[in-house]
Amino acid sequence: MKIPLAWRQLTHDKTRLLVALAGIAFADVLMFMQLGFRDALFESAVTFHKQLQGDVFLISTQSTALIAMRSFSSRRLYQTLSFDGVASAEPLFLDTALWKNPQTQATRGMMVIGFNPERSLMTSPGLEGGMEKTKIPDIVLFDAASRPEFGPVPDLFKQGETVETEVRSRRVRVGGLFTLGASFGADGNLITSDLNFLRIFPTRSKDLIDVGVVRLKPGVDPIATVAAMRQEFASDVKILTKEEFVEFERSYWEQGTSIGFIFTLGTAMGFIVGIVIVYQILYTDVSDHLPEYATLKAMGYSDWYLLGVVFQEAVILAFLGYIPGGLVTFFLYDLTRNATSLPLYMTLARAITVLVLTLIMCLVSGAISVRKLQAADPADIF
Amino acid sequence: MLNLAKSQTSEPNFHDSPQPVIQIENLCHYYGTGSLRKQILFDINLTIQPGEIVLMTGPSGSGKTTLLTLMGCLRSVQEGSAKILGQEIHGASKSEMVKIRSYIGYIFQAHNLLGSLTALQNVQMSIDLHEHISNQEAIAKSSQMLAQVGLAERTDYFPATLSGGQKQRVAIARALVSHPKLVLADEPTAALDKKSGREVVEIMQRLAKEQGCTILIVTHDQRILDIADRIINMEDGYLSESV
Numbered sequence: 001m002k003i004p005l006a007w008r009q010l011t012h013d014k015t016r017l018l019v020a021l022a023g024i025a026f027a028d029v030l031m032f033m034q035l036g037f038r039d040a041l042f043e044s045a046v047t048f049h050k051q052l053q054g055d056v057f058l059i060s061t062q063s064t065a066l067i068a069m070r071s072f073s074s075r076r077l078y079q080t081l082s083f084d085g086v087a088s089a090e091p092l093f094l095d096t097a098l099w100k101n102p103q104t105q106a107t108r109g110m111m112v113i114g115f116n117p118e119r120s121l122m123t124s125p126g127l128e129g130g131m132e133k134t135k136i137p138d139i140v141l142f143d144a145a146s147r148p149e150f151g152p153v154p155d156l157f158k159q160g161e162t163v164e165t166e167v168r169s170r171r172v173r174v175g176g177l178f179t180l181g182a183s184f185g186a187d188g189n190l191i192t193s194d195l196n197f198l199r200i201f202p203t204r205s206k207d208l209i210d211v212g213v214v215r216l217k218p219g220v221d222p223i224a225t226v227a228a229m230r231q232e233f234a235s236d237v238k239i240l241t242k243e244e245f246v247e248f249e250r251s252y253w254e255q256g257t258s259i260g261f262i263f264t265l266g267t268a269m270g271f272i273v274g275i276v277i278v279y280q281i282l283y284t285d286v287s288d289h290l291p292e293y294a295t296l297k298a299m300g301y302s303d304w305y306l307l308g309v310v311f312q313e314a315v316i317l318a319f320l321g322y323i324p325g326g327l328v329t330f331f332l333y334d335l336t337r338n339a340t341s342l343p344l345y346m347t348l349a350r351a352i353t354v355l356v357l358t359l360i361m362c363l364v365s366g367a368i369s370v371r372k373l374q375a376a377d378p379a380d381i382f
Numbered sequence: 383m384l385n386l387a388k389s390q391t392s393e394p395n396f397h398d399s400p401q402p403v404i405q406i407e408n409l410c411h412y413y414g415t416g417s418l419r420k421q422i423l424f425d426i427n428l429t430i431q432p433g434e435i436v437l438m439t440g441p442s443g444s445g446k447t448t449l450l451t452l453m454g455c456l457r458s459v460q461e462g463s464a465k466i467l468g469q470e471i472h473g474a475s476k477s478e479m480v481k482i483r484s485y486i487g488y489i490f491q492a493h494n495l496l497g498s499l500t501a502l503q504n505v506q507m508s509i510d511l512h513e514h515i516s517n518q519e520a521i522a523k524s525s526q527m528l529a530q531v532g533l534a535e536r537t538d539y540f541p542a543t544l545s546g547g548q549k550q551r552v553a554i555a556r557a558l559v560s561h562p563k564l565v566l567a568d569e570p571t572a573a574l575d576k577k578s579g580r581e582v583v584e585i586m587q588r589l590a591k592e593q594g595c596t597i598l599i600v601t602h603d604q605r606i607l608d609i610a611d612r613i614i615n616m617e618d619g620y621l622s623e624s625v
Binding site: 002003005008009011012013289291292294295296297298299300301302377378379 | 451454456457477480481483484485486488490492494495496497498499503506507510511556
């Protein structure tokens with residue numbers, strides 16, 4: 001068995017190794033956090049979409065995102081019933097309204113969702129059975145994961161107190177809780193029946209809806225149905241499968257805003273910090289040991305062997321630095337999740353992405369620092 | 383030697399005993415190009431037979447080290463012929479030169495030991511290059527070699543904890559452990575005091591006789607001239623033999 005020179009060279013100076021690993025771990029944490037925030041923000045933007053129970057969705061062509069919905073005629077929605085394979089078609093109303101904090105009387109905008117309580121259009125946790133209560137006038141369901149600025153509504157409600165406040169100057173009572181969570185567009189959410197929705201927004205017509213939720217009979221291909229509907233309808237409504245609807249919202253935030261760019265830039269910064277740190281370590285290793293490496297060349301070790309040593313060091317650093325980086329990230333994700341209620345979780349895909357980025361980072365540094373190896377000329381050491 | 387005999391093509395042949403280890407004919411060498419081209423070595427002819435210990439002396443800048451690096455395949459031959467271990471190295475490819483290097487033991491003025499490896503592992507680096515033997519055998523062989531240079535008690539020391547003479551002895555063990563047919567040494571005693579310098583060359587001399595290898599030492603050190611079978615002198619790029 002050969003002597004593992006790369007390992008020996010790295011571990012000989014423990015302090016330097018620790019500094020190197022701390023640096024790489026730092027770069028990893030930076031990349032993990034930036035990628036995590038980005039994904040969590042995009043994820044929070046589509047939580048609502050994912051909770052919707054439908055196969056095909058209709059929206060106005062002028063709608064760009066949940067925060068910028070344009071109503072369209074409900075006739076379009078009911079036309080879809082003429083297609084074979086359509087089981088049901090339900091209107092969904094969306095709007096924003098000012099909610100008055102029941103304790104401080106401060107107002108803040110939140111999203112109000114309205115639909116027929118007979119139909120379980122959403123699968124938000126806690127919503128089961130709650131819709132029944134919204135059949136009573138001016139009863140709303142409150143999102144327990146809303147930001148605290150709306151008041152301690154979930155706590156009060158759980159204590160059995162009657163929570164009454166004003167939404168858009170209309171007196172409402174909280175009849176139940178559900179969990180959806182804050183997103184870019186809305187700091188909090190209310191769900192109520194379509195009739196209560198129109199009571200809160202008296203100027204809106206029940207014939208102008210924001211989202212049409214179509215359900216298909218079992219076994220019907222949504223993609224083919226959507227294609228057929230697009231043929232049939234004039235271009236005044238957008239018809240999307242559930243995946244497309246989620247993607248529609250996500251791409252708005254990814255491409256229509258600078259959020260994606262900002263966090264990708266942050267990731268790139270972490271990557272570059274890592275390259276600089278690893279380069280420093282490897283370059284110092286090579287230049288400190290130039291006479292020894294030249295001696296190895298004189299003894300008959302090939303250039304490839306020495307290249308191999310530097311790249312092995314790079315790979316060892318990548319893996320050793322990734323471990324503490326990943327552990328710290330778990331802790332920070334947990335911390336952030338509790339502080340912001342963002343859906344920030346470690347995913348396998350992200351863990352692999354960052355590992356690959358770390359490897360590339362270390363190999364790039366290795367590739368830059370091996371240029372120094374060429375200076376190790378055995379003819380010079382005599 | 384086993385290991386050498388095993389290897390394939392372009393293998394130096396050591397079995398024709400009269401064949402010289404080094405045979406240099408009409409060798410010239412230049413540094414620089416164009417108008418800055420300066421001739422360093424002039425028409426060098428040198429033959430060294432197996433088992434000889436040859437000392438090369440001469441003032442600084444006379445071309446000793448250039449000649450040594452040419453013989454050690456660390457530089458390409460420009461003009462003339464040089465056969466090292468029976469193989470012509472004028473026009474040899476880079477990989478052929480790397481191969482020939484591995485049959486030569488080098489001892490430098492600075493010991494150039496790897497600081498992250500123990501004395502034993504430094505010696506083992508040379509075995510790893512040559513032989514495919516088990517780790518235990520390599521360790522046994524390395525520690526035996528270290529014992530021969532008087533460092534049996536120091537095998538697990540890192541170079542930083544060894545004295546100058548001890549480090550140079552590790553370097554000698556490293557150069558000789560693979561039984562090279564040719565050892566090239568450049569001022570091996572320059573950094574050592576009189577006593578350790580003497581010890582070092584005596585170890586080299588003894589091991590060379592035991593292994594039957596040829597040694598060429600470049601030195602300024604008058605104290606060690608007596609170990610040589612032959613002394614050659616280099617001056618201004620010309621080689622002369624002193625008797």
